[in-house]
Amino acid sequence: MSAPFIELHNVHKHYKQNRRSIFDDQPSVVKAMNGVSFSLYEGESFGLVGESGSGKSTTGQVILQLLKQTSGSIYYQGTDVTTFTKQQLKSWRKKVQIVFQDPYASLNPKKTIEWILHEPLEIHHIGDKASREEKILETIHDVGLDTSFLDRFPHELSGGQRQRVAIASALVLDPEFIVIDEGVSALDVSVQAQILNLLTKLQKKYNLTYLFISHDLNVVQYFCDRIAIMYLGEIVELGSTEDIGTNPKHPYAEALFSAIPHLDVDEERIPLAGELPDPSNPPTGCPFHTRCAKAMDSCKSVKPVVHTMRAGYQVTCHLYTQEPEHQTS
Amino acid sequence: MSTPLLSIENLDVAFHFQDGDYNAINHVSFNVYPNEVLGIVGESGCGKSLTSKAIMGILPENASVKQGSITFRETNLVTMKEKQWQKIRGDAISMISQEPMTSLNPLLTVGKQIAEVLKQHRSYSKKEMKEKTIALMKEVGLPRAEALYKSYPHQLSGGMRQRIVIAIALIASPQLIIADEPTTALDVTIQAQILDLFKNIKNTRNSSLIFISHDLGVIRQVCDRVVVMYAGRVVEQGKVADILYEPKHPYTKGLIQSIPDHTKRGQELYTIPGNVPGLKERKRGCPFADRCAHRMDICHTHFPDEVYVENQAVSCHLYTKEEVKHVSTIH
């Protein structure tokens, strides 16, 4: 494979939580990212999947340096972005963009669509008046809207139209990489399909790389080339959509995929007991052992390491790293 | 079929604005039979939540029933007084809402909130109430029910809160439970747990359930029959399997086809062009006409009558004519 486009190397992001009572002598720490490493390749859609509290949104924002990591490095085309100066960061921001989930909160309610699309060009002093106007027109057509939208305010638009505007405002700077943070989750099914098609079209046209963050496995399996599954700030499984989708290896991934309510079959589900543990007080050993049906003694005390099943497919679980006789069927 | 438990006939609900009344629910008719789970599915703004609010008598201040009837056990709910409503709500009909965070009182213990319903509608002793509450908490899958009885909502996770909300809805053994998007705010694995709980309720209790969701996959898991709504109209209804595998209405077909999944990877997703029309943009005739690939002149002027096609009831002009058109182009 070619050199990675973006590479995360052992990234940690810890939040300090306020002390809950005066008797706690130490503030608790939530490890939203606990040693996350993965690579993205140019032109691909990489899906980051997990339940709320898994740290997937934090990961997206740390890659874009909207949140500062606690430790670790993030390489963008070989350069470590965590060491950027303010000026370097600003010019890098042209190339990387983000689209958020809620189309009602992601556009400034007091500004017109034209203003919203114009702002990024103004920030980076790109072009003159005429070329900016041209760029805005090109972009608004790219996302399937027409010029009549330019004088409108966000509240005059439907959810799908707003999401198109949010995408347009990311697109206007000709980015290389876009983080889509639950970008289609709040939309109705028929509108969601329109936006997914739009994202595919734009990816082909501009050779975009997507980090697609979502809790919806149906969408991720449709849209992404590779998938990483996060649990309590750690990646538990990473591989191609085909590999993971057809035969997930990690017990959590397995349960997650079997929990999708499907239209067609009444397949046997693997029920997952319990709920996400308190992230400020994660279990010892494997973070998933408290809910895992296949947990062994070693899972409670020993943290599993990343195990490469084959090139490009990794699982972090004792089931695959230990001697065969320890495996459960 | 047996006599329906709840029968909605020709229901119109309108919002009142300064420039006039706009119907958000238009000539909606459907039945709920004893012991069945009826799904209502549709996109936002189709009127599914509003229908459930009309049944509970909790319409927003600027909305009211314009015509039609909601008959529950031979009583027309529409003409009832607020006092009579209060006797029915929580007792004969109860509701589970989408947001488990806001539907519980943060200042009361969850046990008290469940028992409160019994206090209003039954005359049990304190001890009996507590026993019944704890038994039900166990039934809805809450571990250590005795300990949880005294906890406050903020001490519980989202999934546990939703179980409490379900317990509140079940405690008086109502004949009809309305669940409005009860799993939408939950994570997938928790949603699976709650859906299993609903299946359990269906098997063990003598209640009917109206299950509202935008997610056809979820509807498939728990419902017997389903009503498909679009822009305030019922466009299709029938058995879940019939509707999902053999949809007849172009909207239902489009909706099912636009769901992404792994089998459609690499292909362009089917989309229904345009958007759901806003309340004030709805015209005469079929509200789907502008987005429909099969529209005819009549669609813009008359809303079609409901006709039976195979096993389901469909409101579409494609089926109202004698010579049934060839409609398999998008399926």
Added chain:
Amino acid sequence: MKKSQSIPWRIGIVLVICLMTMMIISFFYTPFGPNEMNTGSRLEAPSFSHPFGTDNFGRDILSRVMQGAQTAFLIGTSSVFIGLMFGFILGASAGYFGGWVDEIIMRFIDAMLAFPGILLAIMLISVFEPGLKNTIIAIGIMSVPGFTRIIRSSFIQYKTYDFVKASVAKGAGALRIIYHHILPNAFSPILVAATLSFSGAILGESGLSYLGLGVQPPDPSWGRMLKEAQPFIVTAPWYVIIVGVIITMMVLGFNLLGDGIRDKQDTKA
């Protein structure tokens, strides 16, 4: 429902416009000179020539009330301006930057709030000297904590909005975020606070002047007039009542106005 909300709001507008008109007229015309004494007609009851009566020096109360409106509006506007300016700088920095900046600013504000506002003003004025300028400064400083808190909380609220984050992701700097993204959205709550603070300032001035620490004679001030009227509460009750009613009208007018703006904002949101 919408109509009933707008009735108090309309009353507020009418009251404020009436008092403002009175204030504007007083620049060009008052029935008598506000400081013109006439020992022959002391403490006269309201009559045709003196609609509000006269005071203990025989001055026309209507003329003094009119001129007093100038003082009231001047103090209201300038102290709100001072409060807003400092409140904005402190609140915006605390809310936008957070962390230790927030910590320091808010502890300072807490310390200010620990003194009752009027006490703080009295303290300031006794350190310097009573007079119009110092009254404005004292009342302005009194209103800083309120503005700081409101501005800080709207900054904190909007800072977490996705459109602000999206703009940061596009490379926008702090000033652009504040000016284009936070301020236009935070404008309404700030306007409400300013309106309510205006009436607070007038009340504060009345209080200070009543204690003799505010506006000094012979400048007419409503609070001072109230103090002067007090000894004659039995012999000339109209004096106290008229001045009291005027102050109430002013305070009520601005409060209703502020509430009205807030209600309009709520129904929009």
